[in-house]
Amino acid sequence: MTGLLDRRLLFVTGKGGVGKTTIAAGLAALLASQGRRVLACEVDAKGDLAAAFELGTVGFDPVEVPGGPWVMSMDTEASLREYLRLHLHVPVVGRIGPLAAAFDFVAAAAPGVREILTVGKLCYEVRADRYDAIVVDAVATGHILGHLAAPQAINDLVKVGLIRSQTDWMLEILTDPTTTGVVVVATPEEMPVTEAIELVGAIRDETRVDVASVVVNRTLPELFGVRDEVAFGAIAAARPGALCERRFDGIFDAARHATARRRLAAEHVARLRASVPDAVPIVLQPYLFTRTEGRRATHQVATSLAGELA
Amino acid sequence: MTAPASIRRLVETEEILLCCGPGGVGKTTIAASTAMLAATTTPGRVLVLTIDPARRLADALGLEGIGNEVVRIDDATLVAAGASPRGELHCAMLDTKRSWDDLIERHAPDAATAQRILANPLYQNITGRFVQSHDYIAMERLHELHGTGEWDLIVVDTPPTRNALDFLDAPARMEEFFSSRLLRWLIAPARGGILGLAARPFTQIADRILGTQFLEDITEFFLSLHSMYGGFVERARAVARLLSDERTSFVVVATPEPSPLREAEFFLTELGRRQYEVGAVVLNRALPASLAEPATEAAADALAGDMAAFAKASATELGLDEATCERVLRTAASSGRAWSVVARREAAARERVARDARLVVTVPSLDGEVGDLEGILTLAGVLGSPA
Numbered sequence: 001m002t003g004l005l006d007r008r009l010l011f012v013t014g015k016g017g018v019g020k021t022t023i024a025a026g027l028a029a030l031l032a033s034q035g036r037r038v039l040a041c042e043v044d045a046k047g048d049l050a051a052a053f054e055l056g057t058v059g060f061d062p063v064e065v066p067g068g069p070w071v072m073s074m075d076t077e078a079s080l081r082e083y084l085r086l087h088l089h090v091p092v093v094g095r096i097g098p099l100a101a102a103f104d105f106v107a108a109a110a111p112g113v114r115e116i117l118t119v120g121k122l123c124y125e126v127r128a129d130r131y132d133a134i135v136v137d138a139v140a141t142g143h144i145l146g147h148l149a150a151p152q153a154i155n156d157l158v159k160v161g162l163i164r165s166q167t168d169w170m171l172e173i174l175t176d177p178t179t180t181g182v183v184v185v186a187t188p189e190e191m192p193v194t195e196a197i198e199l200v201g202a203i204r205d206e207t208r209v210d211v212a213s214v215v216v217n218r219t220l221p222e223l224f225g226v227r228d229e230v231a232f233g234a235i236a237a238a239r240p241g242a243l244c245e246r247r248f249d250g251i252f253d254a255a256r257h258a259t260a261r262r263r264l265a266a267e268h269v270a271r272l273r274a275s276v277p278d279a280v281p282i283v284l285q286p287y288l289f290t291r292t293e294g295r296r297a298t299h300q301v302a303t304s305l306a307g308e309l310a
Numbered sequence: 311m312t313a314p315a316s317i318r319r320l321v322e323t324e325e326i327l328l329c330c331g332p333g334g335v336g337k338t339t340i341a342a343s344t345a346m347l348a349a350t351t352t353p354g355r356v357l358v359l360t361i362d363p364a365r366r367l368a369d370a371l372g373l374e375g376i377g378n379e380v381v382r383i384d385d386a387t388l389v390a391a392g393a394s395p396r397g398e399l400h401c402a403m404l405d406t407k408r409s410w411d412d413l414i415e416r417h418a419p420d421a422a423t424a425q426r427i428l429a430n431p432l433y434q435n436i437t438g439r440f441v442q443s444h445d446y447i448a449m450e451r452l453h454e455l456h457g458t459g460e461w462d463l464i465v466v467d468t469p470p471t472r473n474a475l476d477f478l479d480a481p482a483r484m485e486e487f488f489s490s491r492l493l494r495w496l497i498a499p500a501r502g503g504i505l506g507l508a509a510r511p512f513t514q515i516a517d518r519i520l521g522t523q524f525l526e527d528i529t530e531f532f533l534s535l536h537s538m539y540g541g542f543v544e545r546a547r548a549v550a551r552l553l554s555d556e557r558t559s560f561v562v563v564a565t566p567e568p569s570p571l572r573e574a575e576f577f578l579t580e581l582g583r584r585q586y587e588v589g590a591v592v593l594n595r596a597l598p599a600s601l602a603e604p605a606t607e608a609a610a611d612a613l614a615g616d617m618a619a620f621a622k623a624s625a626t627e628l629g630l631d632e633a634t635c636e637r638v639l640r641t642a643a644s645s646g647r648a649w650s651v652v653a654r655r656e657a658a659a660r661e662r663v664a665r666d667a668r669l670v671v672t673v674p675s676l677d678g679e680v681g682d683l684e685g686i687l688t689l690a691g692v693l694g695s696p697a
Contacts, residue, residue, distance in 0.1 A: 015334055016333020017569070017570060018334060048569065157432075227634070228637060228638050231630055231631075231635065232641075232642065234628050234630065235624050238624075240628060241623035242623070249603075250600040250605070250606030250609065250649075250653075251609055251610055251613065251645075253598040253600045254598075254642075254648075254649035254650065255642040255645050261675075290651060293568055
């Protein structure tokens with residue numbers, strides 16, 4: 001099986017709020033630090049990926065992070081413009097506003113049409129071979145199937161025409177497990193893990209795209225070994241000597257909180273392991289106590305991913 | 311003097327509470343707990359409408375496999391969970407596909423048109439596969455349920471959308487869609503046959519991209535939908551009115567972490583701009599308040615600085631091994647320091663949000679996850695306690 005870091009196109013997805021962007025940024029930074037030319041693409045245009053590299057607003061034209069990846073933000077209108085220019089030789093001078101509006105309108109009814117502009121652009125970049133790797137900060141769980149399955153949906157719905165003729169090579173790129181992989185991000189909690197399990201199943205059932213890995217983000221380190229936990233319980237219950245002072249409340253609360261969360265998280269990770277096929281590696285990422293955003297955090301994530309994926 | 315703002319007061323005075331916020335913050339749980347609070351503190355009939363509940367929660371609420379039906383959680387079940395119901399607690403889940411089908415059947419001019427739309431592959435794709443269609447239908451269903459007059463309070467768990475505010479704009483977008491020039495423009499020539507359509511520049515390009523057959527399918531679909539224009543627009547307007555009605559209030563739910571908070575703040579701004587009423591901000595899964603106290607870090611230092619003495623005292627008093635005690639206390643001190651950093655960050659964020667909101671309620675993270683009625687009842691208690 002091709003390792004995660006050896007693929008050309010990685011879609012990073014997961015339930016909202018689990019840290020997709022952080023993981024995508026970490027992966028892109030890691031690949032770039034290995035000397036590869038990397039394109040990191042944010043699909044939902046919230047600007048979080050640019051923030052992970054402390055860039056200002058980033059558009060359709062990639063911006064280089066010194067020593068890091070190139071960062072771009074997906075824009076379906078710009079993608080349509082590029083598509084028309086490349087494939088139809090339609091003179092697209094200035095605004096394509098009305099055309100884009102019309103396209104939007106068709107896209108509202110035709111599943112896959114809008115999505116194909118996103119997926120198509122990414123596949124195009126693989127084919128154009130300007131980057132060694134493309135990391136996509138993709139849409140969340142509920143939408144990713146629509147994106148990955150867009151070429152197939154177009155294939156089924158549209159019988160002739162240029163778009164139809166384009167879907168074959170896109171499908172070839174997407175379904176080649178040595179080229180493309182999906183990284184499903186979760187946190188060790190009930191809903192994120194459940195959604196990750198369901199998504200891994202759905203991707204395998206409904207698309208022919210390979211799931212490269214499940215990343216469990218924000219896992220807490222084990223605080224105490226089994227015997228130490230018993231000792232901690234005894235001390236926390238008795239609070240002997242000066243430890244009974246109120247100022248120590250926070251310390252005992254924190255340890256109790258961390259232990260309870262860790263125990264619960266371990267159950268969810270076990271459930272994930274039991275439900276995801278053995279061929280899909282599960283990668284654990286630690287909880288970041290200090291800065292959780294910006295380049296420093298991205299660097300920390302890249303470093304720990306390097307350790308996990310080595 | 312008016313009573314101070316509280317969730318307790320909101321469930322007494324409002325008819326609709328919309329819980330909204332970014333994904334993954336526990337919106338469904340907060341919605342269910344708010345409804346539970348209402349059913350245990352007011353004598354009314356309360357309904358919680360959830361969109362996509364976690365399976366365990368759906369089980370707990372008796373929602374598994376019930377589709378669009380409304381089910382009541384009977385008093386015996388509530389009492390068994392430790393609640394003392396004053397009113398009735400009902401639950402419903404949104405079945406997007408079925409709600410759309412109902413809507414089409416209601417608004418189509420005749421049965422044949424309804425059948426034609428329901429059978430259209432584009433329609434099936436839109437309603438079945440695409441989450442965006444949750445947006446409008448959730449608000450439409452709310453309107454329908456509110457219109458029956460059967461409930462004193464409806465608590466809505468809003469749909470998980472890519473842009474969390476999409477559902478607010480859904481009625482307006484739906485109206486815009488049906489009354490747009492583009493739609494008329496696309497449809498007009500189709501009435502005279504597809505050939506007229508092919509003469510236009512857009513369709514020439516679209517034809518090269520998509521093919522004529524596909525364009526015909528799309529046009530036919532829009533043409534059928536267009537026959538429902540009047541009913542749709544009227545409903546969309548009524549739904550929009552309901553959202554800004556003074557009996558409706560929004561509860562913005564977030565967790566005290568940077569990204570969800572940024573979205574929540576964006577929410578507050580947007581709701582304000584649209585002149586919707588924000589009843590409360592709920593910061594879910596917050597760390598215990600003791601962690602944020604400045605004393606905690608100092609205490610961690612004190613503990614670390616005099617570790618041997620503390621370990622010795624503990625070992626002697628509890629009959630434990632001294633080395634073990636030292637190891638445990640050292641770990642506890644460093645974990646306390648790490649978590650107090652997180653807790654202080656949360657506290658600062660809470661203050662920032664409090665500047666923009668009338669009421670901020672902090673809900674501490676419970677030891678377990680909320681997946682049963684007992685858990686929901688516990689959370690209801692937290693939501694109902696005075697700030």
